[in-house]
Amino acid sequence: MSDREYLNSGTLFHNAVKKNPKAPDYQGDVLLDLGKLGIGNGKAKLRLAGWKKISAKGTTFLSLSVSEYKEREEGGYQRAQSKQNSFDGDEPF
Numbered sequence: 001m002s003d004r005e006y007l008n009s010g011t012l013f014h015n016a017v018k019k020n021p022k023a024p025d026y027q028g029d030v031l032l033d034l035g036k037l038g039i040g041n042g043k044a045k046l047r048l049a050g051w052k053k054i055s056a057k058g059t060t061f062l063s064l065s066v067s068e069y070k071e072r073e074e075g076g077y078q079r080a081q082s083k084q085n086s087f088d089g090d091e092p093f
Contacts, residue, residue: 006031008033008036012027012048024051025051026050026051027047027050028047030046031043032044047069049067050064
């Protein structure tokens with residue numbers, strides 16, 4: 001694995017083992033350069049979660065959620081402890 005940071009980009013990996021039906025189909029993280037985005041200084045790492053969905057017209061798309069990043073534990077990600085915008089494994093939409 002590379003130690004290189006790719007700012008303003010991220011990854012989503014297929015969640016092959018979903019512990020409940022509302023768990024995300026994809027999960028990963030994104031690393032933001034806050035200065036380039038004009039919202040401060042430094043970097044912010046955030047957790048991404050995605051659900052594969054089909055629109056009423058039959059178009060396949062990903063519905064995304066962004067939350068506080070927590071180090072990955074064996075078998076998945078730790079849940080964020082924040083009361084605001086915390087991800088509890090349920091679909092947010």
